[in-house]
Every structure is written in C-alpha cells, then in structure tokens.
Amino acid sequence: MSLLLIGLGLGLAGTAAGALLSPRRRVPAAAVLGSGACVVAFVAAGRALVSGQTSTFRSVELLPLTGVRLSLDPLAALFIVTTAVVGLAALCYGVGYTEGGPRSRTATAMLPAFLTSLLLVPAAASVATFMVAWELMALTSTLLLLVEHRHRAEARDAAQWYGAMTHVGAAAILLGLLLLASRAGGQTFAAIGLRAGAMSPTTRSLAFVLVLVGFASKAGAVPFHVWLPRAHPEAPSPVSALMSAAMVNLGIYGIVRVGDGLLGGGVLWWWLVVVGLGVASALFGALHAAASSDLKRLLAYSTVDNVGLVLIGVGAAGALEVTGHRALAALAMLAALFHLVNHAAFKGCLFLGAGAVQQASGSRDLDRLGGLVHRLPLTALLFGVGALSISALPPFNGFASEWLLLEGLLHGFAAHSAATTTALLAGVAALALTGGLTAAAFVKALGIGFLGQPRTPAAANAREVAPSMLAGMAMLAAPCLLLGIVPGSVVPMLRRAADTGLGDTFARPLRADLGLNLAGFEGAIEPVLLLAAFVGALVVAWASVRLFARRGARRAEAWGCGRELQTARMEYTATSFAEPLQRVFADVLRPDHDLEVTHVAESRYFRQAISYHSRVDDALERTCYRPVIRLVEAWGGFARRAQNGNLHRYLAFGLVALVALLVVLA
Amino acid sequence: MRRLPVLRSLFARRTTEDLPRPSNASGGLRLRGSLQLRHVDAGSCNGCELEITSAFGPHYDAARFGARLVASPRHADGLLVTGVVTRNMAVPLRKTLEAVPRPRVVVACGDCAIDGGVFAGAYGIASGLEAIARPDIQIPGCPPDPTTITDALRGLTGR
Numbered sequence: 001m002s003l004l005l006i007g008l009g010l011g012l013a014g015t016a017a018g019a020l021l022s023p024r025r026r027v028p029a030a031a032v033l034g035s036g037a038c039v040v041a042f043v044a045a046g047r048a049l050v051s052g053q054t055s056t057f058r059s060v061e062l063l064p065l066t067g068v069r070l071s072l073d074p075l076a077a078l079f080i081v082t083t084a085v086v087g088l089a090a091l092c093y094g095v096g097y098t099e100g101g102p103r104s105r106t107a108t109a110m111l112p113a114f115l116t117s118l119l120l121v122p123a124a125a126s127v128a129t130f131m132v133a134w135e136l137m138a139l140t141s142t143l144l145l146l147v148e149h150r151h152r153a154e155a156r157d158a159a160q161w162y163g164a165m166t167h168v169g170a171a172a173i174l175l176g177l178l179l180l181a182s183r184a185g186g187q188t189f190a191a192i193g194l195r196a197g198a199m200s201p202t203t204r205s206l207a208f209v210l211v212l213v214g215f216a217s218k219a220g221a222v223p224f225h226v227w228l229p230r231a232h233p234e235a236p237s238p239v240s241a242l243m244s245a246a247m248v249n250l251g252i253y254g255i256v257r258v259g260d261g262l263l264g265g266g267v268l269w270w271w272l273v274v275v276g277l278g279v280a281s282a283l284f285g286a287l288h289a290a291a292s293s294d295l296k297r298l299l300a301y302s303t304v305d306n307v308g309l310v311l312i313g314v315g316a317a318g319a320l321e322v323t324g325h326r327a328l329a330a331l332a333m334l335a336a337l338f339h340l341v342n343h344a345a346f347k348g349c350l351f352l353g354a355g356a357v358q359q360a361s362g363s364r365d366l367d368r369l370g371g372l373v374h375r376l377p378l379t380a381l382l383f384g385v386g387a388l389s390i391s392a393l394p395p396f397n398g399f400a401s402e403w404l405l406l407e408g409l410l411h412g413f414a415a416h417s418a419a420t421t422t423a424l425l426a427g428v429a430a431l432a433l434t435g436g437l438t439a440a441a442f443v444k445a446l447g448i449g450f451l452g453q454p455r456t457p458a459a460a461n462a463r464e465v466a467p468s469m470l471a472g473m474a475m476l477a478a479p480c481l482l483l484g485i486v487p488g489s490v491v492p493m494l495r496r497a498a499d500t501g502l503g504d505t506f507a508r509p510l511r512a513d514l515g516l517n518l519a520g521f522e523g524a525i526e527p528v529l530l531l532a533a534f535v536g537a538l539v540v541a542w543a544s545v546r547l548f549a550r551r552g553a554r555r556a557e558a559w560g561c562g563r564e565l566q567t568a569r570m571e572y573t574a575t576s577f578a579e580p581l582q583r584v585f586a587d588v589l590r591p592d593h594d595l596e597v598t599h600v601a602e603s604r605y606f607r608q609a610i611s612y613h614s615r616v617d618d619a620l621e622r623t624c625y626r627p628v629i630r631l632v633e634a635w636g637g638f639a640r641r642a643q644n645g646n647l648h649r650y651l652a653f654g655l656v657a658l659v660a661l662l663v664v665l666a
Numbered sequence: 667m668r669r670l671p672v673l674r675s676l677f678a679r680r681t682t683e684d685l686p687r688p689s690n691a692s693g694g695l696r697l698r699g700s701l702q703l704r705h706v707d708a709g710s711c712n713g714c715e716l717e718i719t720s721a722f723g724p725h726y727d728a729a730r731f732g733a734r735l736v737a738s739p740r741h742a743d744g745l746l747v748t749g750v751v752t753r754n755m756a757v758p759l760r761k762t763l764e765a766v767p768r769p770r771v772v773v774a775c776g777d778c779a780i781d782g783g784v785f786a787g788a789y790g791i792a793s794g795l796e797a798i799a800r801p802d803i804q805i806p807g808c809p810p811d812p813t814t815i816t817d818a819l820r821g822l823t824g825r
Contacts, residue, residue, distance in 0.1 A: 559740050559765045562706075562758030 003044035011037035014112030045080035071125035093472025114140035158230035169217035176210030219251025232300035237355020245348035274315030281308030286437035293574035332408035339401035346389035349476035353383035366574035395531035397483035710749025713809035732823035744771030774801035
C-alpha cells in the first residue's frame, strides 16, 4: 500500500512539475515522474495480485470531513496494473508525439494528473474518496480533450458532449452511492458491503440501476456511448489510448465493485439487463466500426464493441452467481476480466498507431491514406499486431480471451433457467457476429490504410515516426503476443481478481490453469501449439514455393478494366469496402446519401458536376439525444427572452420580486 | 397450348443442337477440359459479337464443351479478340493481355482480327493483332458462324 501511495505521490509531483517548471524542462520532468508513478504502482499492484493480499490505508487529514480510505485488493490491483502499463506506454509515446503543435503547459500538467486519478479510482474504498477520484478523472480528461481546441472546433464539441455525459453519469453514481451510504449508516465500502444484505430490495435495485447508468456511461455502453466516437478521435492520441484502454475499464470496474461486491450479487434481472446492454453495445459498436472510414472513430466504436463483450461476461457471471453456479460464474468473470485486460493492450496499441499515422500523414481518414506499409514499416507492423489481436486470431491475446468468454457462456447453458439461458444465447450470438464484423473493420483499417497505393501526396510523403513513439506502441504490442501465447501464466492472477470481484476470497474449482481447457471435451486449445503449427505452415508454404515454383513472380499493373489513365483515386476505398455491409445493415446504421447532379445550361444530356455525399451518423444519437438537446436549447432560448442584457429590466425584476415578497409577507 | 409457353416448353424439342465432334478436338494446347476466356472487342463491327453471343446461347451452347466467357482477365485463361485493333483500343488490349495470367491463349475471332478483313489499311487502325500478340488459333469468317466458333473452341478444350 505504501508503494501505491508513493506512486500516487509521484504522479502528483509530475503534475506540479508540468505546471511549474520552465517550458524546456517540464515535458521531460512530467514524463519521468509520470513513468515513475506507473512503474511504482505496477509493482505495488502486481504484488497484491500475486499474493492475493488486501492492504488498506486511511487518513483523516487528507480530505476534510470524510477522510481518505484506500484499499488494494486483487480486483483493484488488476485494474491498476492494466492502467500502469497503458500509462507507461502512453507517456513514452508522448515524448515524440508532436501532433497539434508543441505541448502546452496544461497538456503537460494534466496528463500525470489524469494518470494519477486513473490509478486512484480502483483503490478508493469509501464513497467520498471514490467520487473525488472519479471527478478528478473526469475533469482532467475533459481538459486533455480540449488541448487542441484552437486548431479544431470539433474538439470543443466533443468536450461538451463528453462533459455532459460524464457529469450525468457522475451524478447518477453519486446518487446511487449516497443512497447506499445513507441506508448503511456509513460511507466506507466496507460498511456498505456489510449492511447491504439487510436493505430493502427496492433500495438495492434503485441504487444498482443508478450506478449502472453512471458506470455504463463511463464505459461507453449503448445507449450512453455517444461521447466515445466524438471524444476519442479529437483527443491527442496518448490521451485517446488512455481513455479507451484505461478509463473505460473503470466503468466496468464500478459495475463489478458495486453490483457484485457491495450489493453482493443482488437479483437476476440486474444481470440480465447488464447482458442486454452488452449485447446491444457489442452489435452496435461492431456495426459502426465496420462502417466508419475515420480511423480513430472506427477504433472508438470498436471500444464500444469490446466493452459490450466484457459486459456480456460480467452480466453472465452475475446471473450465474445469483442462480447458484459459482464455478461457472467465476469462469465467466475471469473471461470478462481477461478480455478487458487484453482490450487495454490491443486498443491502446491501435490508438497509438492511429496517432502515429495521423502525425506522419496528417490525416486519419482512411480514404486519404494508403501505402503506409512502405513508408511506416514499423508502425504498420505494430498496428498489424493490434489488428490481428482485436480480430481474435491466434496466437494473439484477443483469441485467448474471446475463446474463454465463449467457453464461459456455453458452459452457462448448464444453468437451467430460461431467462439466463436466453441471455447467454444472445451473448454467444453477439460474440459470433461481432467477431466477423470486427474482422471486416480491421481488414479495412489495415488493408485500405496501410496497403495499396497512397491516395494523397501527404500519405506518399509520410515518414516513420520517432523511436519513442514506436517504443510506446511496442510496449503494448508485446503483451498482445505474450498473453496470447501463454494465457495460462496470468490465469491464477485473473482468478484471484475474479474471485474478489464476485465477493469472496476462497478459491473456486476451475480448470483453466494451463492453456485453455474446454471442459466436457478431452481437448484443450494450447496457443503455443497453434503458434508452432502456424509457423510450421508458413515455413512449408515458403519452402514449397521456392522449390516447386517454375518461374519468378511477374509484376503487372492492377486490373482497371484496361483504361489508359489509372490513378490512386480509382483504388478501393474504405467507404466502398464498407458499402455492402452498410447496405445490409441500413436499418441500424441509417446512412445518409446525397447525390447532386448539375447539368450544363445548354443541354440536360451533359453534366457539369456530380457531387456525392455519404454519411453514417449515429442513429441513436439522432433519435434519443437530439430531441433532448433541442428541448434544452428551446428552454435556453426561452430564458434568453427574459435576459435581454438591459439593466433597467433587471432592476424592474428586482422591484417586482420585492413588491411580491412584501405582499406575500404582509 | 399457344397461350401457355410453359406448357409448350414441356413438350417442345430440345433447343440445343447436337454438334458432331470436330476433327481438331484433340486439346492440342495445355488447357485441357476447360477454357475461361475474356472477350475483347478491339474495334469490331459487332458482327462477331452477335455470333459469339449466339455460340454461347442455348442453341449452340459452347459452355457444355468447357468454354466460358468470364468478366475479368484475372479469371481468364486467355483472350477472345474480335475486330481490327483500332487506335483507341490498342492500349486497353495490351493492358488486358498483360492482366491475363500465364500460360495464356489468344484467339483471333473473325477476319478482321486475323488480317484486318474489309477494314485492312483503314486510317483508324493502329496495328494488326499480330503486332501485339500472336494468336494461338484463328477463327476465319466475316463473321464466323456459331458452329465455326464452337468447333474452334472445342479444339482448345478437347471436348
């Protein structure tokens, strides 16, 4: 625990250094102190995860009236470890990242602060501490989102959306936790956990629904996801990576901590709602990811998709726990946490890669990229590792966790309750469909963005990014491969975290120590063997081509119907790649198409110009959020009529109010 | 009966003509059994196209002997070229030829593709087909009738 405190102190020192030192010194100082915070926190949390011990800390002086309470148990430690690794990679990457001009004082100071709050949230053990850490996280991330507001108006818009969503969420969480604290008669998590069983079912359900709304809006689950596809593309890339790979996780953490931990499992329908949220997020996110042509927007929607998968696992675990299948619940929770960790690794790597692409070529629109594999070979390699992982292909980590999740869901069918089985079935179907859609999305990202011919001069002149940026990406690409090859090595730790998450400390029977066993079948998926088979097949294929091919390869122009002038503009684009999917899922995606044809004045047979616009807006945003926004705007407009800026009118208001008051009192 | 084409077709004679096996159907080239061709109109009067359409239609049905017209040279074993090579079509023809995987065959269909036919020496002609690719087989006629085309293709497929 003292180590974790040292880590948090280092993070705050980094903030101070970034805010106070001279421009030349502050960037390295903040980076070094922030990295120190990550390393120390990693060690502290890693020890807790390996030993399974819980340590606590309390201080009355730090926060007036309520004091600070921290607790480091394996569940919290898992999230801290994940955050620390992503944070270290993002800081290392940030050294070379110069997109959006030189770094301002705010950006330098806020990044360590954001990181500290991310490390602090899982360790918080009382309502006050938790809310302070949570709001610190919200505020620092909003400021970081606004760093590039001078260059891009979209950043302001995104920050507004993010601020609104995160504060509605924080209010819901605060209400829920305060309700619990008032009924429990104490604001520490321990007190709430102790007395939650005695509360009325209505109170508990109300509190759970409130915190679920709050945490789901932070996690980016549908229908609270609207801020993600705006905020993630507009934030500087190290911040997008931190948001998507670390901050979003904390939403899941909150659901597990409050639902399973404090409220002790609760009622079946809670978890069926969570599975429902998960299924909706997974499908909606994957569909939009497949349809997006903006690289970072694609990644943001893919985060919605992966959060959905984790929620399916968490919901399944909760439902199985409530119906009394404790071993199966532990398996589902383990799978969900494993996927969450893996998602942090590959999505962090992909966001950093997208930032490298943006810095090198000045664009993140896939339709303006192309051919980057020749210009940025290392970035392409690392981005490729991330893309293969997220597409759940062996031997990468996405495969391991999605396999485990599928296994957990399939075994859940043993729980003979119609509602649970239906929810699990929906989860399996969502997992299968999103698997395919994610693969399509990342074939697009990699194939259109990195292969082919450059579509713009900027893409043709791209140069490989700084070594520190590559090192940052590599720090996250390495776990993608390692966790995929030897998933068995982290299973004991995940199991401790999953058991703590489900609210107990005794070890449950589970056969997932070595490789990934599919219980009920006498086989196991052994990723190392898969890797060996894959490498062997590659060697055989290469050798047989060398031995048996009669002549060398012949290079010919790409077939373009024989037309004489063939340019890169005629290449397959991201939009055209996604068009068939967009057409199939038009009911969900609701794409807008505009085709304008202008004819020359003399004859309608000749066209002067053709313009075509195609946009895929968020249908949920249009149908659920726009009316609310219009309502608020109308209310604001109404209020403005009273506020005309004329001093005489305000004095008249005061006079009328005074007279009214006197009349009422008299 | 006349009003009901469906019923009539039930009792009608077979549409497809029985074609005797031609003497050249030995499969002299390496492409035995099946032949996928991309058709290039290098400047034809469309007479040859009519006959090719007919050769692949239900009556002559060249497809039953293994020959097929495909949409992309990437899928093809060779080209079926009709017409003189006009100036506008010289580059596309060359590019299409380049896009066919090796080994490939080139079939010159009609007198124009073979030696310019009635258009020989006209001002819009770029060169003969010979100058771009030597045809492996030639199908003479202006236009060649569908039987001739089918027989020539059977010479390649060997069926």
